[in-house]
Amino acid sequence: MTEKLRANPFYCPHCAAKYTLVKVEAVSAVDAKVRCINCGGPLDGRENAFILKYFLVERPRYDQQHAGQRR
Numbered sequence: 417m418t419e420k421l422r423a424n425p426f427y428c429p430h431c432a433a434k435y436t437l438v439k440v441e442a443v444s445a446v447d448a449k450v451r452c453i454n455c456g457g458p459l460d461g462r463e464n465a466f467i468l469k470y471f472l473v474e475r476p477r478y479d480q481q482h483a484g485q486r487r
């Protein structure tokens with residue numbers, strides 16, 4: 417395995433869903449808008465010369481506590 421990408425744990429500031437955050441070097445100007453898969457909250461799409469990619473690992477636990485309260 418030749419893994420060049422750095423994967424960092426990341427928690428959504430809105431709902432605390434757990435992501436793996438990968439920084440990818442941006443080869444062109446991309447206006448990346450990213451939203452949390454779980455809550456739809458806005459996340460940073462890029463950081464300086466890097467594009468940020470989020471991979472959902474785990475949804476927050478409190479979802480399960482409200483499992484019985486479906487609308």
Ligand SMILES: [Zn+2]
Pocket residue numbers: 428429430431432433452453454455456457
């Ligand atoms: Zn979220």
